[in-house]
Amino acid sequence: MRRLTYISLFIIGIINCSLFAQDKVVKGYKIDGDYVVFTFDKRDYSKATDEKTQKRLEFDDFDIRNVVVAGNFNSWSRDSWKMTKVNENIYQLRKKLEDFGENFNWEFKFVINNRIWAEPDEKISNITPAKEGDKNYHTYNLKIYDAYPTEKGNAKFLLKGFKNAQKVVVSGSFNKWNEELFEMKKNKEGWELTLQLKPNTYEYRFIIDGHWIEDPHNPNKVPNEYGEYNSLIDVNTKVRFFLDGFKTAEKVILAGSFNNWSEDSYEMQKVEDGWVFSTRLPYGKYHYKFIVDGDWKTDPSNPVLEFDGHGNINSVKMVK
Numbered sequence: 001m002r003r004l005t006y007i008s009l010f011i012i013g014i015i016n017c018s019l020f021a022q023d024k025v026v027k028g029y030k031i032d033g034d035y036v037v038f039t040f041d042k043r044d045y046s047k048a049t050d051e052k053t054q055k056r057l058e059f060d061d062f063d064i065r066n067v068v069v070a071g072n073f074n075s076w077s078r079d080s081w082k083m084t085k086v087n088e089n090i091y092q093l094r095k096k097l098e099d100f101g102e103n104f105n106w107e108f109k110f111v112i113n114n115r116i117w118a119e120p121d122e123k124i125s126n127i128t129p130a131k132e133g134d135k136n137y138h139t140y141n142l143k144i145y146d147a148y149p150t151e152k153g154n155a156k157f158l159l160k161g162f163k164n165a166q167k168v169v170v171s172g173s174f175n176k177w178n179e180e181l182f183e184m185k186k187n188k189e190g191w192e193l194t195l196q197l198k199p200n201t202y203e204y205r206f207i208i209d210g211h212w213i214e215d216p217h218n219p220n221k222v223p224n225e226y227g228e229y230n231s232l233i234d235v236n237t238k239v240r241f242f243l244d245g246f247k248t249a250e251k252v253i254l255a256g257s258f259n260n261w262s263e264d265s266y267e268m269q270k271v272e273d274g275w276v277f278s279t280r281l282p283y284g285k286y287h288y289k290f291i292v293d294g295d296w297k298t299d300p301s302n303p304v305l306e307f308d309g310h311g312n313i314n315s316v317k318m319v320k
Contacts, residue, residue, distance in 0.1 A: 026181050027124045028110070031148035036100070038069045040083060040091040040110045040118065047119040048112065049139055051078075057116065064112050067091040071108030071141075073100045078114045107141040125178055146198050147174040149182060153196035155235050157204070160190040160217060165208050170195075172204030172230075179207060199237040199283040199319060203230035236280035239319055243268065243275040243290050244301050255296075256288030256317075263291060287314035 029038050042064065048057045069081040083091035091110075100106060107128055110118040120127050120140050127140040157170045168184040168191040171177050184191040184206075191206075203222065205212050214221055215231035224230050241254050252275040254266040268275040268290075275290075287308055290297050298305060299315035306316050 026126045026145075026178065027120065028108070028126070028142040029144055031097075031150070032094075033150075034097050035094050036097060036144065038081075038083065038093045038095070038108075038110075040067050042089045044121065044124075045118045046121070049117045049119060051111075051115045051117060056119075062113070062116065066113060067118075068111050068114065069093055069108055070111045071106055073106050073108070078111050083110075105146060106144040108144070109141050125176065145175050145181070147182075147195050149193060150196050151194055153194040154237075155197045155233060156192065156194045157184065157206075157215075157233075158190070158192050158217070159184065159206050159208075159215070162190055162208055165191075167209055169207040170204055171207055171212075172202050172233075174198075174200075174202045174204070197235045199235050199281070201232060201234045201282060203232060205230055234282060236282050237319060238278060239281050239317065240276065240278045241268070241288070241299075241317070242301070243292075243299065245274055246292055247274070249275070249292050251293055253291040254288060255291055256286050256314075258286050258288070281319045283319055286317045286319065288317055289314055 027044055028040070029036055031037075042059065046059055048059060048062075049055070050057060067083045067085075068077070068079055069083060070076045070078055074081055081093060081095070083093040085091050109130075112118055117139065120142055122140075124142070126143045126145065128143045129136065130139045130141045159168060159170075162168060163186070168186075169179060170182045170184055170193055171179055174195070174197050175181050182193055182195065184193040203224075205214055212228075214229045218231045218233075220232040220234075221229040222232060243252060246252065247270075249270075252268040252270075253263055254268055254277045255261045255263055258279070258281055259265050266277055266279070268277040287306065288299070290299065298313060302315045302317075304316040304318075305313050308314055
């Protein structure tokens with residue numbers, strides 16, 4: 001199978017929630033603790049594509065001998081991630097999250113008999129067009145959302161009250177406003193759910209027994225196109241800046257695009273082998289320099305440099 005490149009399903013901004021009705025479901029996987037559990041259910045598919053001939057097939061046209069998971073996490077291998085047959089219709093495969101690496105931009109397909117692509121139904125919400133450069137394969141891949149529930153996550157959602165509600169869901173730009181995926185758990189004060197999210201700024205709302213509301217306890221919000229508000233959550237990650245050496249310096253300042261190039265706000269701490277400063281930043285690319293006793297310097301340990309358009313060369317830090 002040719003590598004099918006990633007097209008993001010995550011849209012930061014105001015999204016028409018009505019586009020994702022409750023008949024849109026996530027298929028093909030679930031996050032279970034430290035595992036990704038892939039599930040192929042033959043009853044979810046009616047069409048397939050022969051990889052070699054590109055001929056569209058009906059599922060009744062062939063017998064299923066084996067099913068594998070192929071994705072950008074395993075170089076689209078047609079045979080390495082073989083699934084276990086559970087019954088006549090279902091195949092499963094469990095993989096540890098650590099098997100996927102740090103980049104969570106994952107998409108995949110189920111490959112039958114090592115050459116036939118199972119084509120997901122368009123009612124599935126986690127599908128994305130399969131493309132390679134400008135070439136469109138006129139088919140879809142399944143997408144694993146880069147947001148998932150875990151008690152060790154970096155974003156905790158709390159909704160106080162509503163104890164008589166039957167079901168509460170948190171939905172937002174981090175899961176394409178899916179109405180079913182992240183069902184919250186009831187606690188003593190109301191409802192809660194902890195997610196692991198990529199550092200970024202997200203919009204979200206709660207769905208209480210089908211009724212959408214903003215977060216009543218979060219003052220950070222933006223208007224949406226329905227005359228209401230979406231709540232905002234800013235998920236940052238801890239970033240450590242280190243300047244090696246300069247032990248005789250009296251004062252070192254970290255300045256960059258993240259603090260408006262302030263010459264005094266981020267004073268670095270002297271340690272045994274240099275200078276250090278830690279802060280929290282959202283996802284993105286940042287320019288920075290060190291000010292050593294008034295002298296501006298790029299990071300000698302970082303080979304990544306860029307011009308800023310004003311004749312200056314700065315070091316570059318990527319936060320992912």
